[in-house]
Amino acid sequence: MARDLVIGVDLGGTNVRSAVVGDGGVISHHAKLSVSGSTSADEVIDHIVACVGQTMASCGRERVRGVGVGTPGLIIEETGTIVFAPNVPGWTDLPLKSLLEQRLDLPVMIENDANAAAIGEHWVGGGAGYKHLVCITLGTGVGGAIIINNQVWRGANGAGGEVGHTTVIENGVLCGCGAPGCLEAYASAPAIARQAREALHTDEESVLRTMCGGDPGQITSAMVSQAAQEGDAVALAVMHRAGTLLGVAVASLTNLLNPEIFVIGGGVINAGDLIFDPIQHEIEKRAYKWSASILKVVPARLGDDAGIIGAARYFVISD
Amino acid sequence: MARDLVIGVDLGGTNVRSAVVGDGGVISHHAKLSVSGSTSADEVIDHIVACVGQTMASCGRERVRGVGVGTPGLIIEETGTIVFAPNVPGWTDLPLKSLLEQRLDLPVMIENDANAAAIGEHWVGGGAGYKHLVCITLGTGVGGAIIINNQVWRGANGAGGEVGHTTVIENGVLCGCGAPGCLEAYASAPAIARQAREALHTDEESVLRTMCGGDPGQITSAMVSQAAQEGDAVALAVMHRAGTLLGVAVASLTNLLNPEIFVIGGGVINAGDLIFDPIQHEIEKRAYKWSASILKVVPARLGDDAGIIGAARYFVISD
Numbered sequence: 038m039a040r041d042l043v044i045g046v047d048l049g050g051t052n053v054r055s056a057v058v059g060d061g062g063v064i065s066h067h068a069k070l071s072v073s074g075s076t077s078a079d080e081v082i083d084h085i086v087a088c089v090g091q092t093m094a095s096c097g098r099e100r101v102r103g104v105g106v107g108t109p110g111l112i113i114e115e116t117g118t119i120v121f122a123p124n125v126p127g128w129t130d131l132p133l134k135s136l137l138e139q140r141l142d143l144p145v146m147i148e149n150d151a152n153a154a155a156i157g158e159h160w161v162g163g164g165a166g167y168k169h170l171v172c173i174t175l176g177t178g179v180g181g182a183i184i185i186n187n188q189v190w191r192g193a194n195g196a197g198g199e200v201g202h203t204t205v206i207e208n209g210v211l212c213g214c215g216a217p218g219c220l221e222a223y224a225s226a227p228a229i230a231r232q233a234r235e236a237l238h239t240d241e242e243s244v245l246r247t248m249c250g251g252d253p254g255q256i257t258s259a260m261v262s263q264a265a266q267e268g269d270a271v272a273l274a275v276m277h278r279a280g281t282l283l284g285v286a287v288a289s290l291t292n293l294l295n296p297e298i299f300v301i302g303g304g305v306i307n308a309g310d311l312i313f314d315p316i317q318h319e320i321e322k323r324a325y326k327w328s329a330s331i332l333k334v335v336p337a338r339l340g341d342d343a344g345i346i347g348a349a350r351y352f353v354i355s356d
Numbered sequence: 357m358a359r360d361l362v363i364g365v366d367l368g369g370t371n372v373r374s375a376v377v378g379d380g381g382v383i384s385h386h387a388k389l390s391v392s393g394s395t396s397a398d399e400v401i402d403h404i405v406a407c408v409g410q411t412m413a414s415c416g417r418e419r420v421r422g423v424g425v426g427t428p429g430l431i432i433e434e435t436g437t438i439v440f441a442p443n444v445p446g447w448t449d450l451p452l453k454s455l456l457e458q459r460l461d462l463p464v465m466i467e468n469d470a471n472a473a474a475i476g477e478h479w480v481g482g483g484a485g486y487k488h489l490v491c492i493t494l495g496t497g498v499g500g501a502i503i504i505n506n507q508v509w510r511g512a513n514g515a516g517g518e519v520g521h522t523t524v525i526e527n528g529v530l531c532g533c534g535a536p537g538c539l540e541a542y543a544s545a546p547a548i549a550r551q552a553r554e555a556l557h558t559d560e561e562s563v564l565r566t567m568c569g570g571d572p573g574q575i576t577s578a579m580v581s582q583a584a585q586e587g588d589a590v591a592l593a594v595m596h597r598a599g600t601l602l603g604v605a606v607a608s609l610t611n612l613l614n615p616e617i618f619v620i621g622g623g624v625i626n627a628g629d630l631i632f633d634p635i636q637h638e639i640e641k642r643a644y645k646w647s648a649s650i651l652k653v654v655p656a657r658l659g660d661d662a663g664i665i666g667a668a669r670y671f672v673i674s675d
Contacts, residue, residue: 192614
């Protein structure tokens with residue numbers, strides 16, 4: 038039987054998910070396992086193997102050509118080794134590619150999760166048809182990836198594309214990375230929730246007070262987005278601020294890289310124009326007209342599946 | 357006789373300069389003409405042709421293989437057409453390559469001046485031996501160029517590399533480009549002079565008051581640099597501020613592009629450690645350790661000749 042199927046895997050901090058990825062990025066045979074209780078690399082790898090096993094059991098193991106894995110962390114591309122990852126236990130100096138190849142008895146490719154999502158969006162998502170793009174994902178962090186001439190730019194030692202760690206406020210809020218004023222400290226989902234909590238320290242009225250059941254600690258970026266869409270002034274100001282600082286970074290990147298398109302994904306983009314309008318405003322204010330004249334800024338189209346689809350791309354032959 | 361020589365040309369706002377560029381970037385047969393009185397593209401082209409003529413007269417016209425021209429402005433690479441340039445009269449929608457080929461009866465290549473300088477520094481200057489570099493030139497403006505995999509990244513429509521128009525202060529000083537808070541508005545030579553003038557509005561003592569003959573309007577960045585090297589507190593603060601904001605941009609670029617090296621040139625770098633120390637400080641404060649661990653920041657080595665040498669590179673065969 039022909040080995041006509043490819044499996045994509047997306048490892049996150051909470052779950053590992055896998056699926057068969059076919060021509061045109063069509064996915065099927067989903068599986069999902071929790072990894073949140075894991076305390077070691079071995080346990081995480083066990084979960085990955087089990088998850089892939091579920092997908093293979095349903096699609097037929099003998100048909101699988103290879104397994105592409107998107108994972109958090111810094112990766113040595115040539116060897117598929119994880120140098121480190123902040124949020125996965127044991128994910129340090131780990132030869133993940135060879136470990137998984139032994140366990141699965143199949144060819145494996147390892148890709149950084151932000152790069153995998155960008156490869157997916159570039160292949161069959163919001164960036165399809167463009168050669169030069171920047172992908173930004175507004176989630177727990179602000180992920181980024183740069184594709185130039187249809188190739189992911191990984192940087193000199195594998196750490197390129199960190200759009201989220203562009204300084205947008207010189208002496209701003211301390212980011213999780215340790216630096217002040219990174220974009221991630223203003224435009225990630227937790228940063229949006231934090232800014233809403235801070236705004237509630239004043240006496241201003243806001244539906245967020247009700248939404249969070251009186252405990253501002255319970256505020257999420259989804260609540261802020263919903264409140265903003267209902268016209269709540271506090272929530273609107275927070276979303277506008279996040280969108281504006283994202284726009285400052287996008288405008289700088291436009292002048293620097295002159296890409297064709299920004300593809301912006303992650304849960305935060307459910308706020309729609311509340312995020313995209315201030316980005317456009319900052320581009321008009323700051324970017325060179327010539328660069329801006331060809332520039333598009335679009336939402337990501339593949340949602341949570343971008344990473345699975347992109348991770349599998351390497352082994353997909355037909356398009 | 358073999359066509360064994362290449363001529364490089366650097367067009368600036370004040371002068372056009374040309375020279376023979378040989379193996380290893382060695383240059384000879386310099387010529388220089390003023391272009392500052394020119395009022396049309398024809399006049400500027402006449403000066404370029406005359407300048408190249410002087411170099412050819414001394415090296416032997418029949419030995420010249422081609423002429424590479426570095427010029428301000430946005431260039432369509434394929435055709436060698438200038439789309440526009442802010443500071444050269446008539447430099448709009450100008451098919452400079454074909455016009456010069458007709459006038460010189462030789463193959464001509466046109467390159468943006470910042471890119472030409474970067475190509476020169478990459479070939480035989482501060483960036484020699486590196487594949488991935490960012491060049492920043494602190495002069496009348498803050499020029500930039502990105503080289504990835506030994507190739508200049510020109511952007512999707514030719515406008516890439518504008519490091520000087522990265523936002524470093526969200527609502528900062530208005531830059532010449534029309535945007536607020538660009539790096540150029542703080543770290544170019546005129547910006548350094550401006551910040552020194554502003555500092556003198558206070559009553560603080562400064563040798564700059566004597567240096568400028570009592571007229572702060574006469575202050576230059578060279579004066580600020582000299583005063584800083586003499587320990588003048590006002591001048592030190594201004595240079596430190598310029599270096600710090602340059603460092604903020606360099607750190608963001610390190611996270612974004614993960615290059616091997618920054619090569620920093622232009623008259624402002626005569627201030628030496630007064631500029632380079634704050635850059636290092638901001639890298640340590642803001643850049644990912646992994647990216648920073650391989651990163652070098654070095655002064656440019658070719659001075660004013662970088663553009664001539666880089667412009668000629670295309671036609672140089674032997675190395």
